[in-house]
Amino acid sequence: EAQVTQNPRYLITVTGKKLTVTCSQNMNHEYMSWYRQDPGLGLRQIYYSMNVEVTDKGDVPEGYKVSRKEKRNFPLILESPSPNQTSLYFCASSLTWAPSYEQYFGPGTRLTVT
Amino acid sequence: AQSVTQLDSQVPVFEEAPVELRCNYSSSVSVYLFWYVQYPNQGLQLLLKYLSGSTLVKGINGFEAEFNKSQTSFHLRKPSVHISDTAEYFCAVSVTGNQFYFGTGTSLTVIP
Numbered sequence: 001e002a003q004v005t006q007n008p009r010y011l012i013t014v015t016g017k018k019l020t021v022t023c024s025q026n027m028n029h030e031y032m033s034w035y036r037q038d039p040g041l042g043l044r045q046i047y048y049s050m051n052v053e054v055t056d057k058g059d060v061p062e063g064y065k066v067s068r069k070e071k072r073n074f075p076l077i078l079e080s081p082s083p084n085q086t087s088l089y090f091c092a093s094s095l096t097w098a099p100s101y102e103q104y105f106g107p108g109t110r111l112t113v114t
Numbered sequence: 115a116q117s118v119t120q121l122d123s124q125v126p127v128f129e130e131a132p133v134e135l136r137c138n139y140s141s142s143v144s145v146y147l148f149w150y151v152q153y154p155n156q157g158l159q160l161l162l163k164y165l166s167g168s169t170l171v172k173g174i175n176g177f178e179a180e181f182n183k184s185q186t187s188f189h190l191r192k193p194s195v196h197i198s199d200t201a202e203y204f205c206a207v208s209v210t211g212n213q214f215y216f217g218t219g220t221s222l223t224v225i226p
Contacts, residue, residue, distance in 0.1 A: 004157075031212065042120075042204060043158075043216040050212055058213060059115060090157055099146040099211035100165055105157030 137205030
């Protein structure tokens with residue numbers, strides 16, 4: 001089944017403890033992206049990647065890192081999480097970065113930083 | 115940066131009634147426009163998109179949207195809603211095709 005998977009789905013952590021949220025797609029997509037969803041703010045793009053080793057900042061990149069060493073994986077790294085990063089995170093992928101190609105979203109990761 | 119405004123945060127509507135969800139964007143250049151739906155506890159799913167051409171765009175589940183360049187709007191419509199349409203709806207805009215800007219969402223509740 002073609003899909004975008006995220007792990008973990010739920011995570012509660014403490015301030016300052018490094019964490020990684022994994023994202024993987026099995027559709028051979030070139031483009032991948034991370035978003036955070038907050039009440040009243042909608043979705044905001046954190047980082048995106050147009051291909052392996054090509055990443056760029058979205059609208060809200062502060063406090064996050066990403067890497068794209070393989071086509072299928074696009075992990076989101078929080079080196080020193082803070083409570084303001086408590087949010088619902090979505091990974092998405094599409095065949096290429098062109099807007100004519102649909103973005104497929106993962107199921108989300110709910111992160112709580114205390 | 116682009117901005118997207120969804121004026122209505124919540125829209126209640128009776129089953130089989132028509133509905134319009136409003137979306138306005140700010141951009142001085144050509145944009146690509148999208149509507150996504152999010153069912154409870156799920157990721158987003160593309161409903162429809164406008165890239166170019168005809169200003170009336172038809173999508174899945176009987177939804178359609180009309181692009182109005184002069185009013186910088188991209189309102190979503192459905193002539194007759196069903197209970198299963200209860201969900202959160204997001205309007206999004208992109209200029210480059212790699213950066214996307216989403217609105218704050220409209221929660222549609224269909225009342226039996």
